[in-house]
Amino acid sequence: MLSLKEKLLIFLAQSGTYARSLSISTSAIAHHLGTSQQSVSRILIQLEQNGYIEKVVVGKTTLIRLTDKGLDELRNLYIVLKNILEKPMEIILEGRVFSGLGEGFYYISLPQYFEQIKERVGFTPYLGTLNIQLLSKDSIENRMLLEKNADIIINGFSNGQRTYGSARCIKALFNGEQEAAIIFAERTHYGKDVVEVIAPVYLRGKYNLRDGDKVFVKVILKTSSHNDKVLAAEVK
Amino acid sequence: MLSLKEKLLIFLAQSGTYARSLSISTSAIAHHLGTSQQSVSRILIQLEQNGYIEKVVVGKTTLIRLTDKGLDELRNLYIVLKNILEKPMEIILEGRVFSGLGEGFYYISLPQYFEQIKERVGFTPYLGTLNIQLLSKDSIENRMLLEKNADIIINGFSNGQRTYGSARCIKALFNGEQEAAIIFAERTHYGKDVVEVIAPVYLRGKYNLRDGDKVFVKVILKTSSHNDKVLAAEVK
DNA sequence: ATTACTATTTCCCGAGTAA
DNA sequence: TTTACTCGGGAAATAGTAA
Numbered sequence: 001m002l003s004l005k006e007k008l009l010i011f012l013a014q015s016g017t018y019a020r021s022l023s024i025s026t027s028a029i030a031h032h033l034g035t036s037q038q039s040v041s042r043i044l045i046q047l048e049q050n051g052y053i054e055k056v057v058v059g060k061t062t063l064i065r066l067t068d069k070g071l072d073e074l075r076n077l078y079i080v081l082k083n084i085l086e087k088p089m090e091i092i093l094e095g096r097v098f099s100g101l102g103e104g105f106y107y108i109s110l111p112q113y114f115e116q117i118k119e120r121v122g123f124t125p126y127l128g129t130l131n132i133q134l135l136s137k138d139s140i141e142n143r144m145l146l147e148k149n150a151d152i153i154i155n156g157f158s159n160g161q162r163t164y165g166s167a168r169c170i171k172a173l174f175n176g177e178q179e180a181a182i183i184f185a186e187r188t189h190y191g192k193d194v195v196e197v198i199a200p201v202y203l204r205g206k207y208n209l210r211d212g213d214k215v216f217v218k219v220i221l222k223t224s225s226h227n228d229k230v231l232a233a234e235v236k
Numbered sequence: 237m238l239s240l241k242e243k244l245l246i247f248l249a250q251s252g253t254y255a256r257s258l259s260i261s262t263s264a265i266a267h268h269l270g271t272s273q274q275s276v277s278r279i280l281i282q283l284e285q286n287g288y289i290e291k292v293v294v295g296k297t298t299l300i301r302l303t304d305k306g307l308d309e310l311r312n313l314y315i316v317l318k319n320i321l322e323k324p325m326e327i328i329l330e331g332r333v334f335s336g337l338g339e340g341f342y343y344i345s346l347p348q349y350f351e352q353i354k355e356r357v358g359f360t361p362y363l364g365t366l367n368i369q370l371l372s373k374d375s376i377e378n379r380m381l382l383e384k385n386a387d388i389i390i391n392g393f394s395n396g397q398r399t400y401g402s403a404r405c406i407k408a409l410f411n412g413e414q415e416a417a418i419i420f421a422e423r424t425h426y427g428k429d430v431v432e433v434i435a436p437v438y439l440r441g442k443y444n445l446r447d448g449d450k451v452f453v454k455v456i457l458k459t460s461s462h463n464d465k466v467l468a469a470e471v472k
Numbered sequence: 473a474t475t476a477c478t479a480t481t482t483c484c485c486g487a488g489t490a491a
Numbered sequence: 492t493t494t495a496c497t498c499g500g501g502a503a504a505t506a507g508t509a510a
Binding site for chain 4 (some may be wrong): 062
Binding site (some may be wrong): 001002003005006013014018019020021056065066073074075077078080081082083084089090092137138141142145169194204 | 302
Protein backbone atom coordinates (compact mmCIF):
# COMPACT_ATOMS: atom_id res chain seq x y z
CA MET A 1 0.00 0.00 0.00
CA LEU A 2 2.62 2.52 1.03
CA SER A 3 5.27 3.44 -1.46
CA LEU A 4 8.80 2.36 -0.75
CA LYS A 5 9.82 5.95 -0.11
CA GLU A 6 7.32 6.32 2.69
CA LYS A 7 8.10 2.93 4.14
CA LEU A 8 11.75 3.90 4.19
CA LEU A 9 11.11 7.28 5.81
CA ILE A 10 8.93 5.64 8.42
CA PHE A 11 11.50 2.94 9.04
CA LEU A 12 14.23 5.52 9.55
CA ALA A 13 12.03 7.54 11.90
CA GLN A 14 11.11 4.40 13.83
CA SER A 15 14.76 3.53 14.17
CA GLY A 16 15.32 6.84 15.88
CA THR A 17 17.33 8.13 12.95
CA TYR A 18 16.35 11.62 13.85
CA ALA A 19 18.56 13.77 16.08
CA ARG A 20 21.27 11.20 15.62
CA SER A 21 22.97 9.38 12.78
CA LEU A 22 22.68 5.66 12.49
CA SER A 23 24.70 3.11 10.63
CA ILE A 24 22.50 0.64 8.77
CA SER A 25 23.33 -1.28 5.62
CA THR A 26 21.03 -1.08 2.64
CA SER A 27 20.54 -4.84 2.70
CA ALA A 28 19.52 -4.76 6.35
CA ILE A 29 16.92 -2.10 5.58
CA ALA A 30 15.82 -4.06 2.54
CA HIS A 31 15.29 -7.12 4.70
CA HIS A 32 13.19 -5.14 7.16
CA LEU A 33 11.04 -3.67 4.43
CA GLY A 34 10.79 -6.83 2.39
CA THR A 35 12.40 -5.37 -0.68
CA SER A 36 15.72 -5.51 -2.50
CA GLN A 37 19.02 -3.96 -1.52
CA GLN A 38 19.11 -2.22 -4.87
CA SER A 39 15.80 -0.50 -4.34
CA VAL A 40 16.82 0.71 -0.92
CA SER A 41 20.05 2.07 -2.32
CA ARG A 42 18.25 3.84 -5.12
CA ILE A 43 15.62 5.34 -2.86
CA LEU A 44 18.15 6.48 -0.28
CA ILE A 45 19.87 8.40 -3.06
CA GLN A 46 16.56 9.97 -4.07
CA LEU A 47 15.67 10.85 -0.50
CA GLU A 48 19.03 12.51 -0.09
CA GLN A 49 18.61 14.45 -3.32
CA ASN A 50 15.26 15.66 -2.05
CA GLY A 51 16.77 16.68 1.27
CA TYR A 52 14.82 14.19 3.38
CA ILE A 53 17.91 12.43 4.71
CA GLU A 54 21.62 13.01 5.02
CA LYS A 55 24.18 10.35 4.31
CA VAL A 56 27.79 10.46 5.44
CA VAL A 57 30.24 7.80 4.48
CA VAL A 58 32.56 7.07 7.39
CA GLY A 59 35.11 4.48 6.43
CA LYS A 60 33.28 1.30 5.58
CA THR A 61 29.89 2.20 6.96
CA THR A 62 27.36 4.81 5.90
CA LEU A 63 25.71 6.97 8.52
CA ILE A 64 22.15 8.02 7.83
CA ARG A 65 19.98 10.55 9.54
CA LEU A 66 16.61 12.05 8.86
CA THR A 67 16.62 15.78 8.28
CA ASP A 68 14.04 18.19 9.62
CA LYS A 69 12.49 18.18 6.18
CA GLY A 70 12.28 14.41 6.26
CA LEU A 71 10.55 14.36 9.62
CA ASP A 72 8.30 17.21 8.50
CA GLU A 73 7.15 15.03 5.64
CA LEU A 74 5.91 12.48 8.16
CA ARG A 75 4.55 15.17 10.44
CA ASN A 76 2.49 16.67 7.64
CA LEU A 77 0.98 13.33 6.84
CA TYR A 78 0.34 12.78 10.54
CA ILE A 79 -1.46 16.10 10.87
CA VAL A 80 -3.64 15.35 7.87
CA LEU A 81 -4.61 11.96 9.26
CA LYS A 82 -5.11 13.39 12.73
CA ASN A 83 -7.53 15.99 11.43
CA ILE A 84 -9.50 13.30 9.66
CA LEU A 85 -9.49 10.63 12.33
CA GLU A 86 -9.65 12.61 15.55
CA LYS A 87 -12.49 14.77 14.38
CA PRO A 88 -15.79 13.98 16.06
CA MET A 89 -17.95 12.18 13.56
CA GLU A 90 -21.59 13.01 12.98
CA ILE A 91 -23.57 9.89 12.28
CA ILE A 92 -27.09 10.29 11.00
CA LEU A 93 -29.73 7.59 10.84
CA GLU A 94 -32.72 8.43 8.72
CA GLY A 95 -35.98 6.55 8.55
CA ARG A 96 -39.71 6.37 8.97
CA VAL A 97 -41.70 6.01 12.15
CA PHE A 98 -43.67 2.80 12.56
CA SER A 99 -45.75 1.27 15.35
CA GLY A 100 -44.55 -1.69 17.33
CA LEU A 101 -46.69 -3.94 19.48
CA GLY A 102 -46.31 -1.97 22.67
CA GLU A 103 -43.29 -3.93 23.90
CA GLY A 104 -41.45 -0.64 24.22
CA PHE A 105 -43.84 0.47 26.94
CA TYR A 106 -43.73 -2.94 28.62
CA TYR A 107 -39.95 -3.16 28.89
CA ILE A 108 -39.20 0.46 29.77
CA SER A 109 -41.85 0.22 32.47
CA LEU A 110 -40.03 -2.60 34.23
CA PRO A 111 -38.37 -0.91 37.20
CA GLN A 112 -35.13 -2.89 36.73
CA TYR A 113 -34.73 -1.39 33.25
CA PHE A 114 -36.28 1.98 34.10
CA GLU A 115 -33.89 2.72 36.96
CA GLN A 116 -30.81 1.69 35.00
CA ILE A 117 -31.81 3.92 32.10
CA LYS A 118 -32.52 6.83 34.42
CA GLU A 119 -29.12 6.48 36.06
CA ARG A 120 -26.89 5.55 33.14
CA VAL A 121 -28.46 7.34 30.19
CA GLY A 122 -29.07 10.41 32.30
CA PHE A 123 -32.73 11.19 31.80
CA THR A 124 -36.06 9.86 33.00
CA PRO A 125 -37.36 7.99 29.98
CA TYR A 126 -40.83 8.38 28.60
CA LEU A 127 -42.50 4.98 28.98
CA GLY A 128 -42.18 3.72 25.45
CA THR A 129 -39.86 3.54 22.47
CA LEU A 130 -40.13 5.12 19.05
CA ASN A 131 -39.46 2.62 16.29
CA ILE A 132 -37.69 3.85 13.20
CA GLN A 133 -37.50 1.87 9.99
CA LEU A 134 -34.22 2.88 8.35
CA LEU A 135 -34.41 3.96 4.75
CA SER A 136 -30.99 3.98 3.16
CA LYS A 137 -28.14 1.51 2.95
CA ASP A 138 -25.98 4.19 4.58
CA SER A 139 -28.26 4.41 7.59
CA ILE A 140 -28.32 0.65 8.00
CA GLU A 141 -24.53 0.46 7.91
CA ASN A 142 -24.32 3.36 10.33
CA ARG A 143 -26.69 1.55 12.65
CA MET A 144 -24.13 -1.25 12.85
CA LEU A 145 -21.38 1.25 13.52
CA LEU A 146 -23.39 2.83 16.33
CA GLU A 147 -24.25 -0.53 17.85
CA LYS A 148 -20.52 -1.18 18.14
CA ASN A 149 -20.05 2.19 19.81
CA ALA A 150 -23.06 2.05 22.13
CA ASP A 151 -21.26 1.99 25.44
CA ILE A 152 -24.04 2.59 27.94
CA ILE A 153 -24.80 -0.88 29.22
CA ILE A 154 -28.25 -1.81 30.56
CA ASN A 155 -27.88 -5.14 32.31
CA GLY A 156 -30.31 -7.99 31.92
CA PHE A 157 -31.91 -9.58 34.96
CA SER A 158 -34.14 -12.41 36.09
CA ASN A 159 -37.30 -12.17 38.17
CA GLY A 160 -37.65 -15.89 38.88
CA GLN A 161 -40.24 -16.39 36.17
CA ARG A 162 -38.15 -15.43 33.18
CA THR A 163 -34.91 -13.72 32.20
CA TYR A 164 -34.69 -10.31 30.59
CA GLY A 165 -31.87 -9.59 28.15
CA SER A 166 -29.32 -6.80 28.31
CA ALA A 167 -29.23 -3.74 26.07
CA ARG A 168 -26.79 -1.08 24.98
CA CYS A 169 -27.55 2.60 24.57
CA ILE A 170 -25.93 5.57 22.95
CA LYS A 171 -26.93 9.19 23.41
CA ALA A 172 -28.40 10.87 20.36
CA LEU A 173 -30.24 13.94 19.18
CA PHE A 174 -33.70 13.21 17.79
CA ASN A 175 -34.34 15.28 14.68
CA GLY A 176 -31.01 16.89 15.45
CA GLU A 177 -32.18 18.68 18.61
CA GLN A 178 -34.14 16.64 21.14
CA GLU A 179 -32.12 14.77 23.77
CA ALA A 180 -32.64 11.07 23.24
CA ALA A 181 -30.87 7.73 23.09
CA ILE A 182 -30.85 4.80 20.75
CA ILE A 183 -31.38 1.52 22.56
CA PHE A 184 -30.05 -1.72 21.08
CA ALA A 185 -31.77 -4.61 22.80
CA GLU A 186 -29.87 -7.87 22.97
CA ARG A 187 -33.05 -9.76 22.23
CA THR A 188 -35.12 -8.04 19.62
CA HIS A 189 -37.35 -9.31 16.91
CA TYR A 190 -36.49 -6.36 14.71
CA GLY A 191 -33.84 -6.59 12.04
CA LYS A 192 -30.73 -4.50 11.40
CA ASP A 193 -32.87 -1.97 9.55
CA VAL A 194 -34.68 -0.77 12.66
CA VAL A 195 -33.66 1.34 15.62
CA GLU A 196 -35.57 2.07 18.80
CA VAL A 197 -35.29 5.49 20.35
CA ILE A 198 -36.00 6.51 23.93
CA ALA A 199 -36.28 10.09 25.16
CA PRO A 200 -37.32 12.06 28.23
CA VAL A 201 -40.38 13.27 26.30
CA TYR A 202 -43.17 11.72 24.26
CA LEU A 203 -41.63 12.11 20.80
CA ARG A 204 -44.80 11.28 18.87
CA GLY A 205 -46.53 14.02 20.77
CA LYS A 206 -43.83 16.67 20.61
CA TYR A 207 -43.26 16.22 16.89
CA ASN A 208 -46.86 15.26 16.00
CA LEU A 209 -45.61 12.07 14.38
CA ARG A 210 -47.66 9.50 12.53
CA ASP A 211 -46.53 6.20 11.09
CA GLY A 212 -44.58 6.78 7.92
CA ASP A 213 -43.28 10.21 8.92
CA LYS A 214 -39.63 10.80 8.15
CA VAL A 215 -37.35 11.44 11.13
CA PHE A 216 -33.64 11.23 11.87
CA VAL A 217 -31.35 10.73 14.82
CA LYS A 218 -27.90 12.23 15.02
CA VAL A 219 -25.05 10.80 17.07
CA ILE A 220 -21.70 12.47 17.63
CA LEU A 221 -18.92 9.89 17.84
CA LYS A 222 -16.00 11.42 19.68
CA THR A 223 -13.32 9.62 17.71
CA SER A 224 -13.10 6.94 15.12
CA SER A 225 -10.03 5.40 16.74
CA HIS A 226 -10.02 1.78 17.69
CA ASN A 227 -8.78 2.40 21.19
CA ASP A 228 -11.87 4.21 22.33
CA LYS A 229 -11.51 2.86 25.82
CA VAL A 230 -7.97 4.13 26.20
CA LEU A 231 -8.93 7.53 24.95
CA ALA A 232 -12.00 7.67 27.14
CA ALA A 233 -9.80 6.82 30.11
CA GLU A 234 -7.44 9.65 29.27
CA VAL A 235 -10.24 12.16 29.07
CA LYS A 236 -10.54 11.96 32.86
CA MET B 237 5.42 11.53 -2.28
CA LEU B 238 2.30 9.60 -1.40
CA SER B 239 1.07 7.01 -3.84
CA LEU B 240 -2.10 7.79 -5.69
CA LYS B 241 -3.95 5.10 -3.76
CA GLU B 242 -3.21 6.76 -0.46
CA LYS B 243 -3.92 10.23 -1.77
CA LEU B 244 -7.24 8.97 -2.98
CA LEU B 245 -8.11 7.24 0.30
CA ILE B 246 -7.16 10.38 2.20
CA PHE B 247 -9.16 12.55 -0.15
CA LEU B 248 -12.23 10.37 0.29
CA ALA B 249 -11.83 10.39 4.07
CA GLN B 250 -11.39 14.16 4.08
CA SER B 251 -14.52 14.55 2.03
CA GLY B 252 -16.42 12.75 4.76
CA THR B 253 -16.99 9.75 2.54
CA TYR B 254 -17.21 7.58 5.60
CA ALA B 255 -20.54 6.82 7.22
CA ARG B 256 -22.17 8.26 4.13
CA SER B 257 -21.97 7.90 0.38
CA LEU B 258 -20.89 10.79 -1.74
CA SER B 259 -21.24 11.54 -5.39
CA ILE B 260 -18.01 12.77 -6.95
CA SER B 261 -16.87 12.43 -10.53
CA THR B 262 -13.53 10.88 -11.36
CA SER B 263 -12.41 14.02 -13.14
CA ALA B 264 -13.26 16.17 -10.14
CA ILE B 265 -11.16 13.92 -7.92
CA ALA B 266 -8.39 13.92 -10.53
CA HIS B 267 -8.39 17.69 -10.50
CA HIS B 268 -8.11 17.77 -6.72
CA LEU B 269 -5.25 15.29 -6.69
CA GLY B 270 -3.46 16.72 -9.69
CA THR B 271 -3.68 13.58 -11.76
CA SER B 272 -5.63 12.22 -14.70
CA GLN B 273 -9.24 11.12 -14.78
CA GLN B 274 -8.13 7.74 -16.10
CA SER B 275 -5.86 7.11 -13.16
CA VAL B 276 -8.58 7.94 -10.69
CA SER B 277 -10.97 5.63 -12.47
CA ARG B 278 -8.44 2.80 -12.45
CA ILE B 279 -7.54 3.24 -8.82
CA LEU B 280 -11.15 3.47 -7.69
CA ILE B 281 -11.67 0.10 -9.36
CA GLN B 282 -8.66 -1.32 -7.53
CA LEU B 283 -9.73 0.13 -4.20
CA GLU B 284 -13.14 -1.43 -4.66
CA GLN B 285 -11.62 -4.80 -5.54
CA ASN B 286 -9.54 -4.61 -2.38
CA GLY B 287 -12.58 -3.73 -0.31
CA TYR B 288 -11.41 -0.25 0.66
CA ILE B 289 -14.37 1.51 -0.92
CA GLU B 290 -17.85 0.73 -2.20
CA LYS B 291 -19.21 2.15 -5.41
CA VAL B 292 -22.85 2.23 -6.35
CA VAL B 293 -24.00 3.56 -9.68
CA VAL B 294 -27.23 5.51 -9.25
CA GLY B 295 -28.49 6.77 -12.56
CA LYS B 296 -25.90 9.12 -13.99
CA THR B 297 -23.79 9.59 -10.89
CA THR B 298 -21.63 7.16 -8.95
CA LEU B 299 -21.86 7.10 -5.18
CA ILE B 300 -18.66 6.31 -3.33
CA ARG B 301 -18.10 5.51 0.31
CA LEU B 302 -15.14 4.36 2.33
CA THR B 303 -15.54 1.01 4.00
CA ASP B 304 -14.36 0.16 7.49
CA LYS B 305 -11.40 -1.57 5.90
CA GLY B 306 -10.59 1.57 3.96
CA LEU B 307 -10.67 3.76 7.03
CA ASP B 308 -8.68 1.14 8.96
CA GLU B 309 -5.96 1.47 6.37
CA LEU B 310 -5.65 5.14 7.26
CA ARG B 311 -5.99 4.46 10.96
CA ASN B 312 -3.12 1.98 10.89
CA LEU B 313 -0.89 4.50 9.21
CA TYR B 314 -2.02 7.10 11.72
CA ILE B 315 -1.15 4.86 14.67
CA VAL B 316 2.31 4.16 13.25
CA LEU B 317 3.01 7.86 12.79
CA LYS B 318 1.54 8.68 16.18
CA ASN B 319 3.87 6.23 17.88
CA ILE B 320 6.84 7.79 16.13
CA LEU B 321 5.96 11.45 16.47
CA GLU B 322 4.25 11.59 19.84
CA LYS B 323 6.95 9.64 21.57
CA PRO B 324 9.16 11.73 23.87
CA MET B 325 12.48 12.21 22.14
CA GLU B 326 15.81 11.80 23.89
CA ILE B 327 18.30 14.33 22.67
CA ILE B 328 21.91 13.89 23.68
CA LEU B 329 24.65 16.50 23.38
CA GLU B 330 28.14 15.17 23.80
CA GLY B 331 31.30 17.16 24.23
CA ARG B 332 34.34 18.13 26.24
CA VAL B 333 34.57 20.43 29.21
CA PHE B 334 36.52 23.66 28.74
CA SER B 335 37.16 26.73 30.85
CA GLY B 336 35.58 30.06 30.08
CA LEU B 337 36.68 33.40 31.40
CA GLY B 338 34.52 33.36 34.47
CA GLU B 339 31.60 35.19 32.82
CA GLY B 340 29.41 32.32 33.92
CA PHE B 341 29.95 33.19 37.55
CA TYR B 342 29.51 36.90 36.85
CA TYR B 343 26.17 36.62 35.10
CA ILE B 344 24.59 33.95 37.27
CA SER B 345 25.58 36.00 40.31
CA LEU B 346 23.56 38.97 39.14
CA PRO B 347 20.43 38.87 41.32
CA GLN B 348 18.15 39.72 38.38
CA TYR B 349 19.30 36.58 36.56
CA PHE B 350 19.74 34.47 39.70
CA GLU B 351 16.18 34.98 40.92
CA GLN B 352 14.63 34.31 37.52
CA ILE B 353 16.59 31.08 37.17
CA LYS B 354 15.66 30.00 40.69
CA GLU B 355 11.99 30.60 40.01
CA ARG B 356 11.63 29.48 36.40
CA VAL B 357 14.16 26.69 36.06
CA GLY B 358 13.20 25.32 39.44
CA PHE B 359 16.49 25.03 41.29
CA THR B 360 18.97 27.30 43.02
CA PRO B 361 21.82 27.48 40.54
CA TYR B 362 25.44 26.99 41.46
CA LEU B 363 27.17 30.29 40.71
CA GLY B 364 28.80 29.43 37.46
CA THR B 365 28.27 27.63 34.16
CA LEU B 366 29.98 24.57 32.77
CA ASN B 367 31.08 25.08 29.19
CA ILE B 368 30.89 22.14 26.85
CA GLN B 369 32.58 22.06 23.47
CA LEU B 370 30.40 19.83 21.30
CA LEU B 371 32.16 17.05 19.46
CA SER B 372 29.98 15.64 16.72
CA LYS B 373 27.98 17.09 13.89
CA ASP B 374 24.94 15.39 15.44
CA SER B 375 25.44 17.18 18.72
CA ILE B 376 25.80 20.52 17.01
CA GLU B 377 22.62 20.01 15.03
CA ASN B 378 20.84 18.85 18.16
CA ARG B 379 22.00 21.97 19.95
CA MET B 380 20.10 24.00 17.35
CA LEU B 381 17.05 21.81 17.84
CA LEU B 382 17.19 22.32 21.59
CA GLU B 383 17.66 26.05 21.27
CA LYS B 384 14.41 26.14 19.32
CA ASN B 385 12.72 24.15 22.07
CA ALA B 386 14.20 25.98 25.05
CA ASP B 387 11.03 27.49 26.45
CA ILE B 388 12.14 28.78 29.86
CA ILE B 389 12.65 32.46 29.25
CA ILE B 390 15.08 34.49 31.34
CA ASN B 391 14.38 38.14 30.60
CA GLY B 392 17.06 40.70 30.00
CA PHE B 393 17.20 43.87 32.03
CA SER B 394 18.96 47.18 32.37
CA ASN B 395 20.61 48.60 35.48
CA GLY B 396 21.08 52.10 34.15
CA GLN B 397 24.71 51.56 33.25
CA ARG B 398 24.24 48.81 30.68
CA THR B 399 21.70 46.35 29.35
CA TYR B 400 21.83 42.63 29.93
CA GLY B 401 20.46 40.29 27.25
CA SER B 402 17.81 37.63 27.65
CA ALA B 403 18.40 33.89 27.67
CA ARG B 404 16.45 30.71 27.15
CA CYS B 405 16.79 27.54 29.21
CA ILE B 406 15.78 23.95 28.88
CA LYS B 407 15.90 21.33 31.62
CA ALA B 408 18.42 18.57 31.10
CA LEU B 409 20.13 15.67 32.80
CA PHE B 410 23.88 16.12 33.13
CA ASN B 411 25.66 12.87 32.36
CA GLY B 412 22.19 11.36 32.15
CA GLU B 413 21.40 11.73 35.85
CA GLN B 414 22.15 15.10 37.47
CA GLU B 415 19.39 17.71 37.34
CA ALA B 416 20.64 20.61 35.25
CA ALA B 417 19.65 23.01 32.50
CA ILE B 418 21.19 24.23 29.31
CA ILE B 419 21.23 28.00 29.06
CA PHE B 420 21.27 29.69 25.68
CA ALA B 421 22.32 33.30 26.16
CA GLU B 422 21.03 35.79 23.62
CA ARG B 423 24.41 37.49 23.61
CA THR B 424 27.22 35.02 23.75
CA HIS B 425 30.65 35.02 22.24
CA TYR B 426 30.58 31.26 21.87
CA GLY B 427 29.61 29.58 18.61
CA LYS B 428 26.96 27.02 17.78
CA ASP B 429 29.34 24.29 18.89
CA VAL B 430 29.24 25.24 22.56
CA VAL B 431 26.60 24.86 25.26
CA GLU B 432 26.59 26.24 28.77
CA VAL B 433 25.10 24.16 31.54
CA ILE B 434 23.83 25.30 34.92
CA ALA B 435 22.98 23.00 37.80
CA PRO B 436 22.08 23.14 41.49
CA VAL B 437 25.48 21.61 42.27
CA TYR B 438 29.10 22.29 41.38
CA LEU B 439 29.40 19.91 38.43
CA ARG B 440 33.19 20.10 38.17
CA GLY B 441 33.40 19.08 41.81
CA LYS B 442 30.74 16.37 41.80
CA TYR B 443 32.17 14.69 38.70
CA ASN B 444 35.80 15.62 39.30
CA LEU B 445 35.96 17.22 35.88
CA ARG B 446 39.02 18.70 34.23
CA ASP B 447 39.21 20.51 30.91
CA GLY B 448 38.99 18.03 28.07
CA ASP B 449 36.89 15.50 29.98
CA LYS B 450 34.05 14.00 27.98
CA VAL B 451 30.55 14.67 29.30
CA PHE B 452 27.02 14.64 27.93
CA VAL B 453 23.67 16.23 28.61
CA LYS B 454 20.38 14.54 27.89
CA VAL B 455 17.13 16.36 27.18
CA ILE B 456 13.74 14.73 26.87
CA LEU B 457 11.61 16.54 24.32
CA LYS B 458 7.97 15.79 25.03
CA THR B 459 6.89 15.75 21.43
CA SER B 460 8.28 16.57 18.07
CA SER B 461 5.04 18.18 16.89
CA HIS B 462 5.07 21.66 15.53
CA ASN B 463 2.36 22.86 17.86
CA ASP B 464 4.45 22.57 20.99
CA LYS B 465 2.75 25.53 22.55
CA VAL B 466 -0.70 24.04 22.20
CA LEU B 467 0.47 20.78 23.65
CA ALA B 468 2.33 22.45 26.47
CA ALA B 469 -0.83 24.37 27.29
CA GLU B 470 -2.80 21.13 27.44
CA VAL B 471 -0.31 19.53 29.79
CA LYS B 472 -1.44 22.02 32.44
C1' DA C 473 -21.52 15.39 -19.53
C1' DT C 474 -19.95 10.66 -17.36
C1' DT C 475 -16.81 5.97 -16.66
C1' DA C 476 -13.56 2.86 -18.23
C1' DC C 477 -11.48 0.45 -22.01
C1' DT C 478 -6.94 -0.07 -25.04
C1' DA C 479 -2.46 1.47 -26.40
C1' DT C 480 1.60 3.95 -25.46
C1' DT C 481 4.87 5.97 -22.59
C1' DT C 482 7.00 6.50 -18.39
C1' DC C 483 8.62 4.99 -14.23
C1' DC C 484 9.89 1.64 -10.81
C1' DC C 485 11.81 -2.74 -9.21
C1' DG C 486 15.36 -6.02 -8.90
C1' DA C 487 18.93 -9.28 -11.08
C1' DG C 488 23.56 -9.00 -12.34
C1' DT C 489 27.63 -6.98 -11.40
C1' DA C 490 31.45 -3.45 -10.79
C1' DA C 491 34.10 -0.88 -7.53
C1' DT D 492 31.70 -7.46 3.02
C1' DT D 493 29.77 -2.80 1.42
C1' DT D 494 27.07 0.72 -2.23
C1' DA D 495 25.34 1.73 -6.55
C1' DC D 496 25.67 1.17 -11.43
C1' DT D 497 23.21 -0.83 -15.96
C1' DC D 498 19.46 -2.90 -17.96
C1' DG D 499 15.43 -5.92 -18.89
C1' DG D 500 10.72 -6.84 -17.46
C1' DG D 501 6.70 -5.19 -15.67
C1' DA D 502 3.77 -2.13 -13.37
C1' DA D 503 1.70 2.38 -13.31
C1' DA D 504 0.20 6.73 -15.61
C1' DT D 505 -1.85 8.94 -19.40
C1' DA D 506 -3.67 9.82 -24.24
C1' DG D 507 -7.17 8.53 -27.11
C1' DT D 508 -11.59 6.95 -27.41
C1' DA D 509 -15.83 4.06 -26.87
C1' DA D 510 -20.06 3.51 -24.57
